[in-house]
Amino acid sequence: MQRVGVFVCWCGSNIAGTVDVQAVSEALKSEPGVVFSANYQYMCSQAGQDMIKEAVKEHNLTGIVVCSCSPRMHEATFRKTAAAAGINPYMVEIANIREQCSWVHKDIATGTEKAIILGKAAIAKVNLNTPLTPGESPVTKRALVIGGGIAGIQTALDIADAGFPVDIVETKPTIGGKMAQLDKTFPTLDCAACILTPKMVDVAQNEKIRIFSYSEVSEIKGFVGNFDVTIKKNARYVKEDICTGCGACVEKCPMKKVPNEFNLGMDNRSAIYIPFAQAVPKVATIDPNACNMLKNGKCGLCARVCTAGAIDYTQKDEYINEKYGAIVVATGFNPISMDKFDEFAYNQSKDVITSLEFERLTNAAGPTAGHLERPSDGKSPKTIVFVQCVGSRCDACAEKGKEYCSKICCMYTAKHAMLTRDKYPDTEVYVFYIDVRTPGKNFDEFYRRAVEEYGVKYVKGMVGKVTPEGDKLKVQASDLIANKQLHIDADLVVLAAAIEPDKSARPLATMLTASMDTNDFFTEAHPKLRPVESPTAGVFLSGACQGPKDIPETVSQAGAAASKVIGLLAKDKLTGNPCVAHSNELMCNGCSSCEKVCAYGAITYENKEFRMPDRTTKIRRVAVVNPAVCQGCGACTVACPSGAMDLNGFASNQIMAEVDAICK
Amino acid sequence: MQTITKQQLLDKADSLLANGTVTAVLGWSKGEFGYDVTPKMFTTKEDLEQNFVWNDFCGVNFSKYLVSKTDRFEGKILVFLKPCDTYSFNQLLTEHRFDREKVYAVGIPCEGMVDVSKLKAATGDGISEIKEDGDNLLVTTIYEDEPATVPCRDVLLERCINCKSKKHVAYDELLGDEGEIIDSARFDEVAQIEAMTPDERFAFWQNELSRCIRCNACRDACPACTCEKCVFDNPNSGVENKAPANSFEEKMFHIIRAYHVAGRCTDCGECSRVCPQNIPLHLLNRKFIKDINEFYGEYQAGAEVGSRAPLVDYTTDDLEPGEVFDRRDMDA
Numbered sequence: 004m005q006r007v008g009v010f011v012c013w014c015g016s017n018i019a020g021t022v023d024v025q026a027v028s029e030a031l032k033s034e035p036g037v038v039f040s041a042n043y044q045y046m047c048s049q050a051g052q053d054m055i056k057e058a059v060k061e062h063n064l065t066g067i068v069v070c071s072c073s074p075r076m077h078e079a080t081f082r083k084t085a086a087a088a089g090i091n092p093y094m095v096e097i098a099n100i101r102e103q104c105s106w107v108h109k110d111i112a113t114g115t116e117k118a119i120i121l122g123k124a125a126i127a128k129v130n131l132n133t134p135l136t137p138g139e140s141p142v143t144k145r146a147l148v149i150g151g152g153i154a155g156i157q158t159a160l161d162i163a164d165a166g167f168p169v170d171i172v173e174t175k176p177t178i179g180g181k182m183a184q185l186d187k188t189f190p191t192l193d194c195a196a197c198i199l200t201p202k203m204v205d206v207a208q209n210e211k212i213r214i215f216s217y218s219e220v221s222e223i224k225g226f227v228g229n230f231d232v233t234i235k236k237n238a239r240y241v242k243e244d245i246c247t248g249c250g251a252c253v254e255k256c257p258m259k260k261v262p263n264e265f266n267l268g269m270d271n272r273s274a275i276y277i278p279f280a281q282a283v284p285k286v287a288t289i290d291p292n293a294c295n296m297l298k299n300g301k302c303g304l305c306a307r308v309c310t311a312g313a314i315d316y317t318q319k320d321e322y323i324n325e326k327y328g329a330i331v332v333a334t335g336f337n338p339i340s341m342d343k344f345d346e347f348a349y350n351q352s353k354d355v356i357t358s359l360e361f362e363r364l365t366n367a368a369g370p371t372a373g374h375l376e377r378p379s380d381g382k383s384p385k386t387i388v389f390v391q392c393v394g395s396r397c398d399a400c401a402e403k404g405k406e407y408c409s410k411i412c413c414m415y416t417a418k419h420a421m422l423t424r425d426k427y428p429d430t431e432v433y434v435f436y437i438d439v440r441t442p443g444k445n446f447d448e449f450y451r452r453a454v455e456e457y458g459v460k461y462v463k464g465m466v467g468k469v470t471p472e473g474d475k476l477k478v479q480a481s482d483l484i485a486n487k488q489l490h491i492d493a494d495l496v497v498l499a500a501a502i503e504p505d506k507s508a509r510p511l512a513t514m515l516t517a518s519m520d521t522n523d524f525f526t527e528a529h530p531k532l533r534p535v536e537s538p539t540a541g542v543f544l545s546g547a548c549q550g551p552k553d554i555p556e557t558v559s560q561a562g563a564a565a566s567k568v569i570g571l572l573a574k575d576k577l578t579g580n581p582c583v584a585h586s587n588e589l590m591c592n593g594c595s596s597c598e599k600v601c602a603y604g605a606i607t608y609e610n611k612e613f614r615m616p617d618r619t620t621k622i623r624r625v626a627v628v629n630p631a632v633c634q635g636c637g638a639c640t641v642a643c644p645s646g647a648m649d650l651n652g653f654a655s656n657q658i659m660a661e662v663d664a665i666c667k
Numbered sequence: 668m669q670t671i672t673k674q675q676l677l678d679k680a681d682s683l684l685a686n687g688t689v690t691a692v693l694g695w696s697k698g699e700f701g702y703d704v705t706p707k708m709f710t711t712k713e714d715l716e717q718n719f720v721w722n723d724f725c726g727v728n729f730s731k732y733l734v735s736k737t738d739r740f741e742g743k744i745l746v747f748l749k750p751c752d753t754y755s756f757n758q759l760l761t762e763h764r765f766d767r768e769k770v771y772a773v774g775i776p777c778e779g780m781v782d783v784s785k786l787k788a789a790t791g792d793g794i795s796e797i798k799e800d801g802d803n804l805l806v807t808t809i810y811e812d813e814p815a816t817v818p819c820r821d822v823l824l825e826r827c828i829n830c831k832s833k834k835h836v837a838y839d840e841l842l843g844d845e846g847e848i849i850d851s852a853r854f855d856e857v858a859q860i861e862a863m864t865p866d867e868r869f870a871f872w873q874n875e876l877s878r879c880i881r882c883n884a885c886r887d888a889c890p891a892c893t894c895e896k897c898v899f900d901n902p903n904s905g906v907e908n909k910a911p912a913n914s915f916e917e918k919m920f921h922i923i924r925a926y927h928v929a930g931r932c933t934d935c936g937e938c939s940r941v942c943p944q945n946i947p948l949h950l951l952n953r954k955f956i957k958d959i960n961e962f963y964g965e966y967q968a969g970a971e972v973g974s975r976a977p978l979v980d981y982t983t984d985d986l987e988p989g990e991v992f993d994r995r996d997m998d999a
Contacts, residue, residue, distance in 0.1 A: 510983065513983055589895065589896065590894070590895050590896050591895065592893060592894055592895045593762075593763045593764075594762035594763060594764070595761075595762065595763060596762075596979050599975055599976075599979040599980065600979045600980075600981070602981070619739070621738065621739060623895075624763050642978075644891075644894065644927055644928075644931070645894040645895060645896070646894075646898060647895075
């Protein structure tokens with residue numbers, strides 16, 4: 004029989020406010036195995052932990068139940084306390100009477116009743132706990148960064164700076180991401196290319212960094228410290244190591260009518276292309292959907308003009324296997340599709356554009372060489388209407404748009420409006436907004452400058468309808484402050500489209516077994532205390548894949564993710580989780596159900612000799628779990644038809660004891 | 668009524684024994700009564716001549732017997748498999764439960780087997796003799812002088828009325844003609860039960876399962892029940908050989924057993940066939956099969972060796988638990 008000590012935490016008033024902690028510790032005193040029960044204001048504090056240590060000594064405790072916050076918060080803390088007191092850390096059980104009790108109940112009576120039940124369940128479990136010892140596994144000292152935008156670039160540079168090799172996988176032919184498409188950046192108005200392209204060059208020149216551009220991750224196996232990743236290098240039909248990026252092929256290519264993704268389809272590129280002048284790697288890529296040579300074998304001009312001999316029409320997709328200790332997700336964002344927002348006439352008129360398109364229109368390297376021209380007729384717009392929150396902060400019930408705030412639109416719209424007024428002072432600029440949100444260093448000052456110094460007309464209210472009429476766009480809107488309807492004849496309407504995670508994020512999350520929220524943003528291990536780590540060990544988050552972010556925030560998160568990676572890679576060995584599955588060979592009948600459900604490939608089979616009751620021997624096929632690979636998810640324990648699989652620390656009899664204690 | 672004759676099976680068994688292909692034959696033998704057929708391992712021609720049986724009562728699915736019969740057996744065993752038996756055969760191979768090399772499987776056609784309970788219901792108890800007469804059975808009881816004529820098709824096992832396949836999915840050799848997979852009405856009764864109100868459904872199962880005497884026949888006959896150690900035989904489980912103490916336990920045994928074989932059950936129907944209390948246990952299993960088909964696409968356990976059952980497989984297209992929940996609301 005265990006000698007269990009129960010420690011009920013007040014968590015200040017967090018728990019004590021809705022749970023009678025005194026009553027809880029009294030009620031749990033008489034539970035089986037309990038020899039000591041007490042309560043204290045902050046169990047996690049030094050004094051609280053000392054109380055636990057003293058009780059262990061005084062009452063010869065063999066098991067500890069802490070009724071406190073979620074185990075995700077302080078289980079590790081109390082395990083360390085137990086270890087310091089000389090008890091196996093896995094003899095500690097947490098009853099979550101905060102998140103699952105005091106925070107969700109308003110009434111003391113019900114809160115207390117539930118806290119007692121949760122305490123009883125934890126006591127029932129700890130009575131069946133056995134000491135566990137974690138194993139160790141080595142760490143592969145190489146990191147993988149998925150996504151080569153500013154987030155991925157910064158993370159890779161920081162990790163490489165600490166001396167660890169890094170690979171960047173980028174689906175586009177060049178790294179640079181969204182930032183490479185921007186013109187100027189708020190609130191300082193320095194040009195995006197001027198600050199980004201040197202970093203891209205740093206990446207290219209860094210000996211520790213390898214770039215897999217035009218590539219994607221196709222398979223991820225393994226676990227923290229030992230990921231086994233397959234990278235699919237798509238055929239670009241150009242030998243990367245030979246191509247000098249001279250551009251002769253691009254010039255000669257006869258197929259020049261391919262919509263240019265980099266300029267969001269506002270101009271055309273050739274079938275063989277380099278996305279932009281500062282691309283890294285600066286290597287041409289053949290678009291197999293547009294190239295005549297690849298489609299029907301007629302042409303071959305690029306191969307003839309290439310003096311380096313880099314063109315290879317027979318190139319095949321290549322698969323590369325590499326081992327990594329840590330993986331950083333930096334898959335970034337995209338503006339949402341405007342298809343569902345018919346009221347703004349995005350699909351009817353070329354002169355209704357998104358903010359990212361506006362960004363390209365004003366960019367010196369863009370389709371208009373930086374001259375602000377209407378896409379329809381090339382004329383200079385005299386009246387421009389910016390619409391904020393298109394698809395952001397939508398009603399949860401609405402069938403379009405996102406519930407969240409996309410965060411960056413207020414600031415870039417202020418930037419667009421200001422720059423327009425600065426360069427073309429005779430242009431009238433309206434910005435329709437719900438609120439203007441400017442938290443950030445020098446952000447509000449920036450917005451006020453747009454209004455006060457540059458005379459941008461900010462109107463609180465939403466645009467109801469945009470109707471193309473002749474060469475004008477009739478904008479109907481409401482001014483909520485003046486309480487009147489506005490009718491504006493605009494030349495250009497710019498929609499601040501909400502941003503959403505890149506489409507590649509969802510399948511990637513599945514491969515990584517990393518969790519996501521309902522909007523497909525990656526979830527962090529703790530929203531405040533572990534913001535750059537995924538709950539999946541060894542997976543880190545950088546940039547907008549975790550939530551909408553501007554450049555300064557992205558860069559700081561990228562650095563934070565890098566430092567977490569460096570912390571991991573600096574270790575020679577990782578202590579494993581002892582809560583892994585094991586198979587009871589006497590019950591296992593080798594049916595392979597567990598092997599089929601194991602997402603980590605931790606289960607193999609062995610032919611083992613068994614002594615039978617009649618003194619004969621028999622060879623049977625039985626399951627064997629590799630504890631270094633097992634993540635303790637428990638899928639095998641429920642799949643096993645024989646009940647032979649069990650999970651250390653979460654054994655079936657422990658779970659049943661908890662359920663029984665709750666249902667008693 | 669069977670199209671293949673006992674003599675054809677005997678000839679096949681004799682020749683395979685004689686040429687050394689097999690060293691034993693797993694077949695049906697005479698039991699105490701005419702309708703009572705018992706599985707037996709035959710090793711000699713004489714034994715076969717005297718005791719081998721093939722008639723309308725040979726419902727036993729031999730697949731499960733192979734697990735114990737091949738264990739540490741030297742040589743090969745000839746087994747006769749009806750089409751429905753071959754699904755269990757494959758499922759057990761998928762689960763690595765016996766060594767395929769030790770078995771010589773002969774597929775035989777089947778025209779449906781007789782349900783003894785239905786026969787007794789038609790003629791009354793005390794059956795002393797049964798003779799086959801074309802598509803009819805001539806049944807003599809100790810109470811009547813004249814034999815009663817019972818058409819076979821009136822007393823077929825439920826699983827044969829709703830036969831899912833006349834096609835063999837596994838064999839080394841086939842006797843007779845190969846049949847087809849049948850688009851049977853086997854899920855109709857499940858659909859009827861689904862259409863009941865929760866109260867009606869509860870009453871239905873209460874009525875059926877309250878007859879259970881926990882004899883474990885369903886488990887013993889079930890080809891999916893081949894655990895090394897069954898929880899219901901484990902003295903430490905608290906449920907060993909235990910008669911149900913209350914209506915809750917009555918239901919739980921069968922519902923837990925149905926969960927246990929979910930995704931692995933081939934719908935061979937042995938559970939209902941052997942139940943001495945005539946509980947339609949197959950309906951529980953069929954509910955699972957129907958749900959799996961509807962949720963994950965058609966899946967027939969045992970249709971091929973090594974297939975990944977939807978319940979132990981994961982694809983990104985799998986439906987989310989919430990969708991199952993929504994459907995439940997629709998049912999209710």
